Each structure stands twice: as structure tokens, then as C-alpha cells.
Amino acid sequence: MTGLRPVFFAARLAWRQLVYDRPKLLAATLGVLFACVLVFMQLGFRDSLYTSAASAPLKMQGQLFLLHKQTEALWRPVSYERSTLMRALGLPEVRRVVPLYMSLGQFKNMDTHVQRTLMIYGYDPNAEPIRIDQFESFRAELQRQDTALFDVNSRPEFGPIQELIASGRDITEINGRKVKLIGTFSMGTTFAADGNVVMSDLNFHRIFPSRSLDQIDLGFIMLTPGADIVAAQAALLRLVGQEVRVLTYDELVRFEQGYWENSAPLGFIFGFGTLMGLIVGMVIVYQILFTDIGNNIPQYATLVAMGYSQSYLRNIVFASSVYLAVLGFLPGVALSMVFYRVAERSIFIPFPMGLDRIAVVFFFILTMCAFAGLLAIRKLKSTDPADMFS
Incomplete structure (x- = not known):
């Protein structure tokens, strides 16, 4: 338990820093929420595309299928x-x-x-x-x-x-x-x-x-x-x-899905949209964390002068990243569920929200925030006890 105490105290300090400036916290949360919803919608459209593409093959009965090469x-x-x-x-x-x-x-x-x-x-x-x-x-x-x-x-x-x-x-x-x-x-x-x-x-x-x-x-x-x-x-x-291909049932389903994933441009478009959403969210989180570190340089310098290590300061930043990921992800899931239902009623293609997708998107968002924190940590390397007098 002794080894976990510094992490706990760093996480508590990170939370107090975030809630101290409510407008900045709201801006960062909205940035993560935007990235979360964008990733959910891009994955939803992509998977609904593949699901709809397989709707006909899934209804077909037979062990083998012949189609022109x-x-x-x-x-x-x-x-x-x-x-x-x-x-x-x-x-x-x-x-x-x-x-x-x-x-x-x-x-x-x-x-x-x-x-x-x-x-x-x-x-x-x-x-x-x-x-x-x-x-x-x-x-x-x-x-x-x-x-x-x-x-x-x-x-x-x-x-x-x-x-x-x-x-x-x-x-x-x-x-x-x-x-x-x-x-x-x-x-x-x-x-x-x-x-x-x-x-x-x-x-x-x-x-x-x-x-x-x-x-x-x-x-x-x-x-x-x-x-x-x-x-x-x-x-x-x-x-x-x-002249023809001979496909099994599973191969026929994958064949139809593969067209939309590889040959048609839609698969690339949805993948690129997911990547851009993560990049935008990472930039917003990075800006918030970097600014927050810059504003608190005297406080960090004081902690260094008191004997706290650089790893303790890094734990503060990473804890802030995790908090922002969770604060943006939870409302992002709820909002995405609403958008999924709207999309289903609009284009009449299923938009399932499974636990596996929720877990994947949370991993993406957490990785995005952690990477933003990793970039912002560079600011801490210049922290010097003398900065407490600046």
C-alpha cells in the first residue's frame, strides 16, 4: 500500500487542479466528448455498412456458391x-x-x-x-x-x-x-x-x-x-x-463485406474520420494540460523543492488525462446512443451499441488522452525550484 500512496495523492491533487478552473475543465471535457461521439459515429457507420452489405448473403442458403471472377x-x-x-x-x-x-x-x-x-x-x-x-x-x-x-x-x-x-x-x-x-x-x-x-x-x-x-x-x-x-x-x-469463384457461405459473406471495406472508398472515409476525431480530441486535451502545467509551474517547483520527484509530477499529469478521458467518455456514450437511434430511424440500417464497441472506444479515448499527457509532460522537464520565485 505504501507504493500506492504517492499515486493516490498525485491523483487527488490532479483532480483539485482540474476543478479549480471550471471553464477550462468544461472545455477539455467537451473536446473529449466531441472526439468520443465522432469515433462512435464513424465506427457505427462503418459497421452498419458492413452489416447491410451482408444482409443478402446472410439470407442465402447453400453450402457453396459460384460467381464470376x-x-x-x-x-x-x-x-x-x-x-x-x-x-x-x-x-x-x-x-x-x-x-x-x-x-x-x-x-x-x-x-x-x-x-x-x-x-x-x-x-x-x-x-x-x-x-x-x-x-x-x-x-x-x-x-x-x-x-x-x-x-x-x-x-x-x-x-x-x-x-x-x-x-x-x-x-x-x-x-x-x-x-x-x-x-x-x-x-x-x-x-x-x-x-x-x-x-x-x-x-x-x-x-x-x-x-x-x-x-x-x-x-x-x-x-x-x-x-x-x-x-x-x-x-x-x-x-x-x-471462369468462376467457388465460395463457401462464410467466404461469400466476407466477399461482400470486403468490397465495401477495401474496394469502395467508404471504408477509408470512415477510418480516416475516426483518426481525425482522435487527433482533434488529443490536440484539445494537450492544449488544456500544457496550459495548466504552465500556469502551475511555481507550484510544481515548490513540490520539487520539498523533495517530490519528477515521477510524482508526471503522475499528476497522467491522472489529469485519465480524469478527462472518463469525464468526456461517459456523456459521450450517452449522446452516441441517442445519435445511433436517430441514425437507425433515418437510414433504416441497424446501429448496434455493443459492450465490445464501448470498450474499444474507451481504449481509444484513454490512449488519446494519455498521449496528450505524454506530450504535455515535456513542459515539466524545465521545472526548477527557482521557478517558485518567478
Whole structure:
């Protein structure tokens, strides 16, 4: 306990110095709070970006997936021959293959006549490559001409689709063609599309008459029970790997997230914004601590003359850094939670505030304040007992 007493006394002195000048303490706290909120929001937007990017892959059912090697992301696929997917049936481990067609289209709100972009998925209704609740109740109707399911988690600008379906006003237009909405499913919006629609492959061809059903965008491969996924993937690569990628479920999810993280500029933008927030907060804390040290040089010189070491003075500065980190972080978390809820209601993408994120941001803020204190400590090196008379 004896070794902790100097640290305790240094922390108590640091607190008294901070509260002595309330306006300066408020300015420093607001600086840390600003940095905290900015980091939380940048991380929130980044993670919501990755979460929304994976909303479609997470709904897809299959053990292996085939997509063209030139495909950068699922929302902008490059088509390849359907026969390439069919060749996978030559492997004994393959139980079934399902081709999927994807393209962005224009959905018209029949009340406002405003058109918005959504992603359209087409496939054989006898299969179920996309996980949809109560799909069996829609299977027969999806086989009828010009029918579709609408994503209930799409943006509200598309209109009150559930209410329209319930009232019988279920006819809309997609790419200028009238389509009957027979129900809803849940997937979620992305940064590429404001909503989603699922229909049969034949109805997809009617919406996109220039698209041939022999050109597919993504192939689903269902394996026999107990089949080795890694071995089947290697066999498929040898069989059809010249033109397409063969991905597992987890690899498909990471592939879509990787586009936004590495290829698109948004990942860099959010990372750079996080760094700038920390730098701004560090500069503010440094200025406060440096000024505080300069104003208290006579007092520090007195402590040195009384026999206190330089390490004791450094403990005072570091304790001040920790206090500022905590004082700015606590209201920063509360304010960020409010902003997260506002963001969720505005862009309709989840903004989860987990304990892991809180811990990461607190570590960033604490490191930021500690580094600012480390820079400000240089001022103490010039402390001399003679300064008590200055």
C-alpha cells in the first residue's frame, strides 16, 4: 500500500487542479466528448455498412456458391453461362444446383409516382435459395405471371406496402411493368439499394427482357448430407474454376463485406474520420494540460523543492488525462446512443451499441488522452525550484 500512496495523492491533487478552473475543465471535457461521439459515429457507420452489405448473403442458403471472377460485389454482378453451374451436377457430392438472377431495377410508388432503385432477385420458386419465412405459402403464387414478394425492411419511400397488400391495392410497377405484390419478406436495405424484391426466374426475365435465362449471376450448390465442404470446393474449382469463384457461405459473406471495406472508398472515409476525431480530441486535451502545467509551474517547483520527484509530477499529469478521458467518455456514450437511434430511424440500417464497441472506444479515448499527457509532460522537464520565485 505504501507504493500506492504517492499515486493516490498525485491523483487527488490532479483532480483539485482540474476543478479549480471550471471553464477550462468544461472545455477539455467537451473536446473529449466531441472526439468520443465522432469515433462512435464513424465506427457505427462503418459497421452498419458492413452489416447491410451482408444482409443478402446472410439470407442465402447453400453450402457453396459460384460467381464470376470479375464480380466485385453482389449488387453489381457479372453474368456467366448457366451451363457452368450445371456442370457441378457431375460431382457425386452435389445434390442440387439453383441459379439466381440479380439486377437493380426501378420501383414506382403508385401514390406519389416516384421511382426508387431496389435489388431484384429471380429464381425457380420450386427451390428456396433465399431464406424467407412462410415461403411455402407463397411458392404457388410466385409461379404465376408478374407476381413478387417485397422486402418489408425497405425504405418507407416505397410506400406502405403491407397496408396496400392488405387493402387489395397490391399492383405496382417495376421497370415500367405492372407487378402484383403477393406478400412480404425480411432482408434489409444496403448502401447500394433502398429495398429488395423476390420473384420467379421467368418473371425476372419479363422485367428484364434483354436478359437471357442462360446467363446467371450467382449459383447455389446444395451438397449431400455429410459431404465434406472443403473437399467439394476443391473438386469444383478443378471442374469449373477457370471462369468462376467457388465460395463457401462464410467466404461469400466476407466477399461482400470486403468490397465495401477495401474496394469502395467508404471504408477509408470512415477510418480516416475516426483518426481525425482522435487527433482533434488529443490536440484539445494537450492544449488544456500544457496550459495548466504552465500556469502551475511555481507550484510544481515548490513540490520539487520539498523533495517530490519528477515521477510524482508526471503522475499528476497522467491522472489529469485519465480524469478527462472518463469525464468526456461517459456523456459521450450517452449522446452516441441517442445519435445511433436517430441514425437507425433515418437510414433504416441497424446501429448496434455493443459492450465490445464501448470498450474499444474507451481504449481509444484513454490512449488519446494519455498521449496528450505524454506530450504535455515535456513542459515539466524545465521545472526548477527557482521557478517558485518567478
